[in-house]
Amino acid sequence: MIRRQLLAAALGAGLLLAPLSGALAWENEVEALKQRWEQINTRQAEGQRRGSLKSLSEEAERLVQANPGAAQPLIWYGIIEASHARERSGLGALGSARTARDALERAIELDPQGGNGSAYVTLGALYDRAPGRPIGFGNSDTAERMFQRALEIRPDGIDVNYYYAAFLEDEGRKNEAREHAQRAVDGTAREDRQASDEALREEARALLSRL
Secondary structure (H helix, E strand, O other), X not given: OHHHHHHHHHHHHHHHXXXXXXXXXXXXXXXXXXXXXXXXHHHOOHHHHHHHHHHHHHHXXXXXXXXXXXXXXXXXXXXXXXXXXXXXXXXXXHHHHHHHHHHHHHHHHHOXXXXXXXXXXXXXXXXXXXXXXXXXXXXXXXXXXXXXXXXXXXXXXXXXXXXXXXXXXXXXXHHHHHHHHHHHHHOXXXXXXXXXXXXXXXXXXXXXXXX
């Protein structure tokens, strides 16, 4: 009887720990993807990033396939593939941008906060930079909605304020662009995105100097 009770307790503990272990496994893998993405974007020269981002995107896609109900792998797959799109040209770039958009929109269905706004920032940049119809999906109104949603979630974010400022500059709204560029300069870098946020802060300073 005692052996049966011990066995049942052990099995119960295993069942309780299994989902937690699975969650921790993908969280650790997402963290590894994030750190490598930071290194590629802040330490590699522009012409060297494409191959590294392609490999990283393939890893992120496999993580998404292994964890179909988790938003964070989708968000990072979308972010990485959006970065990959910037390094490509022509139809290849548009294909990567569409893949990124689809991943991020699926992630938002799972997590309406979009990973503390990160999904919305990247979607805003994608809708801003992609060509419009019939070739692509670019749309200024949708881009602005995405940026506004990100600002609601993280109003002092360096990334959202910089990308929104760049969008506003392109739209000819220089006073608003200046305001958000300044907010990006004054923002606090995230601990887990220190390098990329500081790089965007420098971009915001350069943007502010020409506005």
